[in-house]
Amino acid sequence: MSVADSAVATQTADTSRIPVMVPWLGEEEAEAAAAAVRSGWVAQGPRVAEFEQAFAARVGAAYGVAVSSGTTALHLGLVVLGVGPGDDVVVPSLSFIATANVARYVGANPVFADIDPVTGNLTPETIEAALTPNTRAVILVHQGGVPAELEPIRELCRARSVALLEDAACAAGARYRGRPVGVGAQVAAWSFHPRKLLTTGEGGMATTDDAEWAARMRRLREHGMNVSAADRHASSKPVLEAYLETGFNYRMTDIQAAVGLVQLGKLAATVAERRELAARYQRELAGVPGLSTVADPGYGETNYQSFWVRLADDFPVTRDELLARLADAGISARRGIMAAHLEPAYLDAPAPPLPATEALSLNSLILPVFHGMTVAQQDRVLSVLKAAARG
Numbered sequence: 272m273s274v275a276d277s278a279v280a281t282q283t284a285d286t287s288r289i290p291v292m293v294p295w296l297g298e299e300e301a302e303a304a305a306a307a308v309r310s311g312w313v314a315q316g317p318r319v320a321e322f323e324q325a326f327a328a329r330v331g332a333a334y335g336v337a338v339s340s341g342t343t344a345l346h347l348g349l350v351v352l353g354v355g356p357g358d359d360v361v362v363p364s365l366s367f368i369a370t371a372n373v374a375r376y377v378g379a380n381p382v383f384a385d386i387d388p389v390t391g392n393l394t395p396e397t398i399e400a401a402l403t404p405n406t407r408a409v410i411l412v413h414q415g416g417v418p419a420e421l422e423p424i425r426e427l428c429r430a431r432s433v434a435l436l437e438d439a440a441c442a443a444g445a446r447y448r449g450r451p452v453g454v455g456a457q458v459a460a461w462s463f464h465p466r467k468l469l470t471t472g473e474g475g476m477a478t479t480d481d482a483e484w485a486a487r488m489r490r491l492r493e494h495g496m497n498v499s500a501a502d503r504h505a506s507s508k509p510v511l512e513a514y515l516e517t518g519f520n521y522r523m524t525d526i527q528a529a530v531g532l533v534q535l536g537k538l539a540a541t542v543a544e545r546r547e548l549a550a551r552y553q554r555e556l557a558g559v560p561g562l563s564t565v566a567d568p569g570y571g572e573t574n575y576q577s578f579w580v581r582l583a584d585d586f587p588v589t590r591d592e593l594l595a596r597l598a599d600a601g602i603s604a605r606r607g608i609m610a611a612h613l614e615p616a617y618l619d620a621p622a623p624p625l626p627a628t629e630a631l632s633l634n635s636l637i638l639p640v641f642h643g644m645t646v647a648q649q650d651r652v653l654s655v656l657k658a659a660a661r662g
Contacts (some may be wrong), residue, residue, distance in 0.1 A: 276365035289651060291603040295467045295541060295642035296530075303529040309456055315493070315522040323476070324529035325535055326461075330443070330453030334477035335484035337523040337531075338492050341440040341462025341475040342369040347476055347491055347521065348458040349377045349408065351484040352434040361433075363393050364612040365628045366412045371620070379407065383588050383612045383622035388631055391579075391608065392419040395427045398622050408434040413442035414608060415637075416468075416576035417565060418452050425455070437461065442541035443469045444574040451569075453478055461570045462528075469534045469543045471527035492521035541642065545575040548640050548649065552578060555653050559587035559660045560642045565627050579607060580656070581635040587662035590634055593655075597636075600655050607635030 307318055319337050327335030354360060356378030362371050364383040374381040382613055384401035385476045387394050398409055409428055413419050427452040428435040434476050439445075440462035443454040452458045456478065463474040481487055495518030498510055552641050561583040569575055582590055590606070597604045608633040638652055 273486055273603045281285055288601045289639050289644075289648050290606055290641060291601060291639045292635060293641040293643070294470045295534075295537060296470070303533050304526050305531040307526045310525075312525050314524055316525045318525040318528040318532065319523050320501075322535070323522075326476055327478050327534060329535060330439075330451045330459070330461075330478055331482040332453055332456065332459070333570050334478065334482065336479075336488040336492065336522040337528060338475045338477060338488075339465065339523060340462055341438075342373060342479040343408070343489045343492070343519070343521040344460035344475040345369065345438060346519075347381070347438065347488045348436045349373055350491060351479075351481075351487050352408055352458060354379050354408045356414075357405065359403045359405040360623045361393075361409040363405055363410075363412050363414070363628070364610045364617075364622065365391055365414060365608050365632055366438065366610065366611060367440075367571055368614060368616070368634055369609045370410055370412055371617060374410070381617070382406070383617075383620060383625060383628075384398050384623045385623065385627050386414075386631070388627040389566075390415060390419070391415060391565075391631060392418050393424065394420065394446065395423045396423065398427060402431065402433075403621075406431070406433055407555055408436055410438050411436040412438040412440075413445060413452055415565065415579065416441045416445045416574040417440065418445045418447040418571035418573065419569065420568070420570055421447050421452075421455075432481040437478045440461045440464075440475075441467060442574065443467065443536050445494065445576075447570060447571040452588045455480075457471045457481070463531060463534075464575075466477065467480075468531055468545070468574055469531065471523070471531040471532075471534070473594075474523050474527045474531065474553060489534070490515060491518045494518040494520060514562065523579075538556055542574045544642060545578075547573040547574075549573075549578050549645055551646075551649060552580075552638065552640075552653070556580065559657055561660055562656065575640060577608070577637050579635045579637050581607075581631060584634075586660070588659050589627050590636055593659050594636055596659055597652070597655050600651065602652055602655065603639060604652075605637040607632045607637065 323335035358379040360374040371381040438460040461476040627659040
């Protein structure tokens with residue numbers, strides 16, 4: 272029995288509202304969190320260290336640094352890559368606004384680049400069009416779990432002596448040329464928000480193969496201390512810590528890490544189920560005029576953290592009208608991925624023309640995909656889309 276079939280077999284048909292996403296949490300996570308509470312160690316401690324090691328191994332990195340969110344992982348990544356005031360950072364506009372915000376956190380200037388209209392990701396060509404004499408780094412997003420075409424972009428950045436920070440917030444379980452996204456990254460940043468496949472409620476991780484960067488990120492997440500609170504408490508002798516630089520409070524708790532360890536054990540099954548649900552959407556919508564769906568790129572496999580459909584210009588209803596029809600049918604969907612350069616906070620940020628970004632953001636929507644989604648629920652979503660296509 273397939274993963275999706277087994278989920279369907281344990282769930283009766285649901286006629287209530289269909290959510291866009293539900294985290295796969297259960298008694299195992301509850302027991303792991305309770306065990307952390309009963310242990311008396313609830314702040315950053317041994318479970319965080321175990322989670323760091325297990326997650327880094329899962330994505331093919333030497334070191335993991337657990338933090339409070341994907342955003343803080345991105346922030347620390349820019350710091351250890353040496354990005355600072357006056358530098359330019361090339362970022363996709365098609366991303367959650369945190370991708371651009373972190374450049375400003377370090378005093379740098381985000382410079383928006385366009386994307387491939389099919390994958391939603393930066394390409395070497397769109398990056399090159401946005402480079403300036405002051406470009407110090409590129410933030411490459413694996414948007415919605417669709418892996419970006421890594422090697423040409425890494426080669427471009429090496430040739431230009433530009434750092435590459437991978438925003439893998441949505442990409443746990445995605446693969447590039449047969450290997451996990453994250454393998455070989457200078458620094459990759461991950462999110463464990465409830466919308467992601469692996470969640471700790473809030474939380475994130477930075478991964479790297481560089482021991483010095485990992486050690487510095489561990490200091491910075493804990494106010495710049497030269498010895499962690501966990502090590503101080505574990506010592507039988509007095510420990511006088513020193514604060515080596517201005518740091519932050521970006522720690523993860525052992526309660527979160529306990530949940531994360533359980534979630535990590537579910538990741539392969541989660542990806543398999545979502546890929547089955549995505550494949551059924553793709554089959555059912557393949558012949559619907561005016562609709563195109565997200566799909567695997569030729570060089571990799573997406574985890575389908577988000578499943579989006581794009582409407583052609585001549586589709587009978589607008590994107591917002593289709594969202595309203597879905598809502599009227601008791602179905603939660605979301606607008607396409609935001610275009611940060613159109614937000615008030617970034618109207619003054621430099622950007623070349625971004626036609627692909629604007630078209631994909633304004634003409635796409637994200638459909639429900641979640642653990643335990645039934646065939647009946649998926650059919651309800653499909654019926655609204657097909658009816659809209661008939662006008």
